[in-house]
Structures are given as structure tokens and as C-alpha cells.
Amino acid sequence: MAERSGTTPETERRFTPDPTTTRDEDLREAIWELGKEGEWIVQPVPEPYYEARTKYGRTKKIPLEKTWHHKSCGQCGHIPGYSTSIFWLNRRLGLDYFDPRDQTSCTAWNYYASATSNQAAQAAVAMRNFAAAYQSGYYPLIHCGTSFGHYKEVRHELVHDHQLRRRVREVIEKLGRPFVMPEELVHYSEWMYAIRDRLKEHQVYDLSQITATVHPACHYYKLQAGDAVYDPEIYGGQRTAVVTAVVEALGAHVADYSTWYDCCGFGFRHILVQRDFTRSFATLRKIEVMKEEANPDVVLTHDTGCVTSLDKSQFAAQAHRRNVGVPVMSESQFAALALGAHPFRVVQLHWHATEYRGLLAKIGIDAEQAWAEFEDDLERLKAGEMEHLTWEAVL
Amino acid sequence: MPSDRYQEVPLEDKLRLFEQVKADPRFDDYLYGCYECGICVAACPSARFYDFSPRKIAQTLAREDVELFYEQLNDDIWNCSQCFSCVRCPRKNNPGGLITIMREVAVKNGLRSTKQALAGYTRIIYKIMTTGTQVSPDMLQEDAFPDWGPGVKEVAQNLALWRRALPPETLHTTGLSWDVEERTKQELYLIWKMTGALDMIAQLDEGLHDIMEEVMEEALEEGGWSTH
Numbered sequence: 001m002a003e004r005s006g007t008t009p010e011t012e013r014r015f016t017p018d019p020t021t022t023r024d025e026d027l028r029e030a031i032w033e034l035g036k037e038g039e040w041i042v043q044p045v046p047e048p049y050y051e052a053r054t055k056y057g058r059t060k061k062i063p064l065e066k067t068w069h070h071k072s073c074g075q076c077g078h079i080p081g082y083s084t085s086i087f088w089l090n091r092r093l094g095l096d097y098f099d100p101r102d103q104t105s106c107t108a109w110n111y112y113a114s115a116t117s118n119q120a121a122q123a124a125v126a127m128r129n130f131a132a133a134y135q136s137g138y139y140p141l142i143h144c145g146t147s148f149g150h151y152k153e154v155r156h157e158l159v160h161d162h163q164l165r166r167r168v169r170e171v172i173e174k175l176g177r178p179f180v181m182p183e184e185l186v187h188y189s190e191w192m193y194a195i196r197d198r199l200k201e202h203q204v205y206d207l208s209q210i211t212a213t214v215h216p217a218c219h220y221y222k223l224q225a226g227d228a229v230y231d232p233e234i235y236g237g238q239r240t241a242v243v244t245a246v247v248e249a250l251g252a253h254v255a256d257y258s259t260w261y262d263c264c265g266f267g268f269r270h271i272l273v274q275r276d277f278t279r280s281f282a283t284l285r286k287i288e289v290m291k292e293e294a295n296p297d298v299v300l301t302h303d304t305g306c307v308t309s310l311d312k313s314q315f316a317a318q319a320h321r322r323n324v325g326v327p328v329m330s331e332s333q334f335a336a337l338a339l340g341a342h343p344f345r346v347v348q349l350h351w352h353a354t355e356y357r358g359l360l361a362k363i364g365i366d367a368e369q370a371w372a373e374f375e376d377d378l379e380r381l382k383a384g385e386m387e388h389l390t391w392e393a394v395l
Numbered sequence: 396m397p398s399d400r401y402q403e404v405p406l407e408d409k410l411r412l413f414e415q416v417k418a419d420p421r422f423d424d425y426l427y428g429c430y431e432c433g434i435c436v437a438a439c440p441s442a443r444f445y446d447f448s449p450r451k452i453a454q455t456l457a458r459e460d461v462e463l464f465y466e467q468l469n470d471d472i473w474n475c476s477q478c479f480s481c482v483r484c485p486r487k488n489n490p491g492g493l494i495t496i497m498r499e500v501a502v503k504n505g506l507r508s509t510k511q512a513l514a515g516y517t518r519i520i521y522k523i524m525t526t527g528t529q530v531s532p533d534m535l536q537e538d539a540f541p542d543w544g545p546g547v548k549e550v551a552q553n554l555a556l557w558r559r560a561l562p563p564e565t566l567h568t569t570g571l572s573w574d575v576e577e578r579t580k581q582e583l584y585l586i587w588k589m590t591g592a593l594d595m596i597a598q599l600d601e602g603l604h605d606i607m608e609e610v611m612e613e614a615l616e617e618g619g620w621s622t623h
Contacts, residue, residue: 104527115498263478315544
């Protein structure tokens with residue numbers, strides 16, 4: 001086998017967490033305490049759940065099913081194969097889930113872009129969605145890294161600020177909703193981490209020849225850092241384990257690169273109205289470094305903004321003959337491909353900007369045939385033979 | 396060196412805005428002091444591309460340098476990426492969070508520099524506040540994203556058909572990211588009204604505020620909600 005690409009981490013040290021010397025507090029005890037005092041209803045994580053380790057060695061419960069999917073506006077709007085792949089994996093594994101219409105965006109993309117909101121409004125949006133999940137009998141599973149990070153901030157503020165809590169409670173009561181705080185806030189990539197061995201059991205394609213680089217999403221592990229999943233077997237417990245643990249479980253090679261801590265350049269406001277910054281940062285500090293140091297077949301990440309920035313920014317950089325040109329997708333899309341999901345009906349790669357056909361060929365998927373099948377679907381939709389592509393057609 | 400910009404703005408106006416920032420309940424949790432170590436700057440993506448420094452933001456607020464604060468409020472805060480890479484600060488400062496607070500104050504007070512920074516952004520505010528989803532499939536238009544390649548045009552041309560070719564039942568939408576229930580949207584409108592978020596828009600763009608208020612009032616009336 002050819003020598004594997006990627007940089008070698010400069011240290012062999014392992015991070016041994018000590019829950020008694022953490023930088024931030026474990027809020028969960030306070031959440032239950034406030035529940036006992038009648039401040040809110042605590043929604044427990046449904047069984048069966050997986051117990052994962054967080055940064056400082058605490059245990060976090062990850063629900064396996066009965067999940068209420070808090071969708072991402074950027075994923076559903078512009079990268080629909082991202083969320084479709086998450087749903088498809090649930091169905092492929094026979095896990096019960098709920099895709100609600102009684103859900104708004106967390107609105108945090110707008111908040112971090114324009115600040116045209118405030119603490120109480122942001123907290124009320126979160127608590128309205130949590131109430132909707134609770135009333136459905138399903139448990140929130142958050143698709144977007146920014147929603148996850150922002151909701152953790154909101155939770156921190158609601159626990160510590162009783163005036164804010166009272167004010168938001170009044171709003172939620174006016175809506176006729178219960179005031180509910182979930183026992184844990186869970187990101188979908190943590191769910192992917194929890195089911196990684198089950199994914200492997202259902203794997204169709206051998207990924208041993210695939211090299212991936214992983215971009216960990218800032219809002220997943222930098223905001224309220226203590227509540228992200230870490231694993232001593234992954235990067236010696238020094239970086240978050242989600243995404244990488246899944247990709248390795250599926251047998252692909254994860255190559256390291258020196259700018260892993262850098263953000264993707266999304267910028268919230270910048271991606272929409274000042275993209276010179278986004279394009280420059282995404283290509284010069286991320287994609288080019290990955291290409292030079294690891295030459296990956298694919299870049300994998302676990303957040304809406306990161307997929308968008310890293311994927312869309314490459315087109316303009318190619319015009320400047322920069323060293324770019326690598327497909328970008330979420331690990332949910334990558335895992336779905338590995339489990340035999342259709343690259344267009346499910347993974348919806350035609351919404352992506354970067355060229356992905358080389359990756360599909362290397363995995364062993366005939367992209368031309370798959371596109372012909374999808375075009376046939378489109379013709380049937382146009383002819384009125386079916387109204388929508390259905391789950392029955394893609395499983 | 397003290398800032399000599401914005402000398403035409405009275406000191407009391409600058410002080411008033413500074414006090415609003417300090418009065419935010421999150422302020423004390425976001426600022427503890429500064430070693431001047433520069434770790435936040437090394438981690439900051441915006442610092443690599445702009446004349447921008449999260450360290451200077453934290454220091455200015457800690458020193459209560461009102462003149463420099465006002466300069467940063469106008470010239471710096473919209474450069475921040477809000478990625479929060481700066482929270483690796485060994486003093487547990489949160490420069491990104493401080494900037495969020497400063498931005499809120501800038502919006503609430505309708506600063507001209509803020510209106511300029513958000514000039515091209517108001518259609519997004521309309522979308523998120525009235526539909527509950529930030530970006531929609533029909534925003535993928537060639538003239539809005541010319542740098543994203545020819546795929547954008549292809550998506551736009553095939554949008555309705557491609558959305559029907561999505562298995563999840565909630566995603567057959569073009570004007571919203573997913574199908575949001577009417578009642579859910581009405582609840583969101585009540586949140587914007589009751590928390591003062593809608594009022595904030597009046598300072599930024601009065602016309603946008605009036606349009607959104609009309610849309611929301613009408614929907615709330617149809618839904619049988621009392622807004623008082």
C-alpha cells in the first residue's frame with residue numbers, strides 16, 4: 001500500500017480529563033434542580049441511549065431513536081442531501097424518528113450575522129422549539145452546529161439568569177406551550193458517533209482506499225466547549241472525536257493537516273454579503289493546506305456553514321489557478337454513500353459545487369448510471385407519473 | 396494612543412452607548428481581564444484579513460476607553476466572523492460574545508455604519524423573521540452567487556422539479572427551507588413582538604420594519620392571537 005498522506009501530529013501526548021478541574025461547569029445538575037423547583041419541565045433522554053465522554057470526562061447521554069429532528073435552514077435550503085442522508089440512515093437502521101413542521105430555525109445564523117435580535121428573543125425561539133419536541137413525544141436532535149452551539153449558550157443563560165428565565169417563560173406561556181428544557185442538548189454528529197458500529201454493520205462499499213480530511217465545526221466544540229464529545233482513542237482525546245471516529249469506523253483514512261483549528265471562513269454575514277473574506281479564508285487557510293499536506297479524496301465536516309463555505313468557495317479560486325478542487329460533504333452524506341444510498345436520490349450531490357464524480361468512482365459507484373436513474377425520476381415527475389420522490393423509492 | 400476619530404460625536408453619546416454594552420447581563424461573564432497574550436488574535440480568521448483584533452476589543456472594554464470603544468463600534472465589529480475561535484482565551488474572555496453585545500447596541504441605536512454594514516442583508520432579515528427559516532432554495536440565483544459556479548444557475552432553472560425529487564415530505568418547498576406550519580410562524584411573530592426584536596428593526600430600516608409588522612399583524616389576526 002502506498003504511504004498514507006497527511007501530517008503527523010507533533011505530540012504523542014494524551015489528554016486525560018479530570019472533571020474536577022474543568023474550565024466550565026456541568027449544567028445538568030442545575031437543570032434537574034430547576035425542574036424540581038418547578039421552574040421548568042425537564043425532558044429526559046429516551047432509552048435506549050449511548051453514553052459518550054465529553055471533553056472533561058463527563059458522561060453524555062445520546063438518544064438512539066425517538067428523535068425530533070431540529071432541521072437546519074442552510075442544509076434543507078441549499079444542501080438538501082445533508083438532512084436527507086440523516087433521515088435515510090435512520091430509516092436504513094430501522095430507528096424511529098420524527099421530521100416536524102412545527103419547527104422554526106434557531107435563527108442564530110441571523111443573530112451572528114446581524115444582531116437584529118436579543119437574548120430574550122433567541123431564548124424564546126429555542127424554548128418554543130423544545131416545547132414542540134416535548135409535546136410530540138420525541139427528543140430534540142439538532143442538525144446544525146450553530147443551532148447546537150447557540151442553544152448551549154441559551155441554556156447557560158437561562159440556568160444562570162432567573163430574570164431572563166421568567167421573561168422567556170411568560171412568552172412561552174402566552175403561546176400556550178409548556179416550558180421545557182431537554183436533559184441534554186445533542187448534535188446529530190454525536191448521534192452518528194453513537195451509531196458508528198451499527199453503520200459499519202450495514203456498510204456496502206469498502207472505503208479503505210479513501211483519504212478524508214476532517215474540518216471540526218467551530219460552533220460545535222468552541223461554544224460551551226465542555227459539552228462536545230471527545231474520545232481517548234481519537235487524536236489522543238485532544239480534539240473532538242465526532243466525524244473522525246465515524247469515518248475511521250467506516251474504514252477510510254483520516255489524514256491530518258496543520259490548520260485543523262481554523263474556522264471555515266463562513267462568517268455568517270460574510271457568506272451572504274462579503275464573500276471575498278469567506279472565499280479567501282476557506283481556500284487559502286483550509287482547502288489549499290489540506291491539498292498540500294494530505295491531498296484528500298474528500299473533505300468531511302458536520303455543520304451547515306462549513307459545507308457551504310468549503311464547497312462553494314472553490315469555484316472562484318480555480319479561476320485563479322489555486323491548488324483547490326476536492327469534494328466537500330457532511331459525514332452523514334459520506335456514511336450514507338458507504339451504506340449504499342443513491343448519490344442523487346438520497347445524497348443529492350448535484351446541489352454541490354465541487355466535482356464529486358472522481359470520489360464516487362473511487363468508492364465504486366457508477367455516477368453516470370446513477371445520474372441516468374435520477375434523470376428518469378425527473379422525467380416521471382415531469383410527466384405527472386409521481387408527485388414526489390418517495391422514501392419507498394429510495395430504500 | 397487615544398482615538399481621534401469621531402471627534403464630532405459628543406462624548407456623552409459615546410458614554411451612553413458604552414453603558415448600554417456594560418448593562419447587558421452577559422457582559423460580566425464575557426470579560427475578565429486580558430494578559431495581552433494574543434492567543435485570541437492568532438486564532439482569529441478576521442485578524443488575518445482585516446485590520447481587526449479581538450484582543451483590542453477586550454482591552455478597550457476592560458480599560459473603559461470610551462473613545463476607542465466608539466471607533467470599534469463603527470469600524471471593527473462587523474469584521475468579526477462570530478466563529479468564537481477566540482474563546483480559547485486563558486482568561487476565559489469571550490471577545491466574540493462582547494462583539495455580539497456591541498452589535499446589538501449598534502443596531503438598537505441605528506448607527507449609520509451599522510446600516511451600511513447590513514445594507515445588502517435586509518432581505519435575509521425579512522426571510523428569517525417572516526418565514527422562520529434563514530435561507531430558502533429560491534435564493535440560489537445566479538446574480539446573487541456568481542462566484543459559486545454554473546451549478547447555481549442549474550439549481551435555479553430546475554428548482555421546483557429538484558425539490559420534488561427529495562424524499563423527505565417537509566422539503567418540497569422553494570420559498571422556505573422546509574414546510575413550516577402557519578401556527579408555528581404566528582408563534583414566532585409573537586416572540587419577535589413580545590421580546591422587542593421587531594422594534595429593533597425600526598432603527599435599522601423603517602420601511603422593512605413597517606412591511607414586516609403588517610405581515611405579522613395580519614397573520615396574528617387571522618390566527619386569532621391577541622397581541623396585547
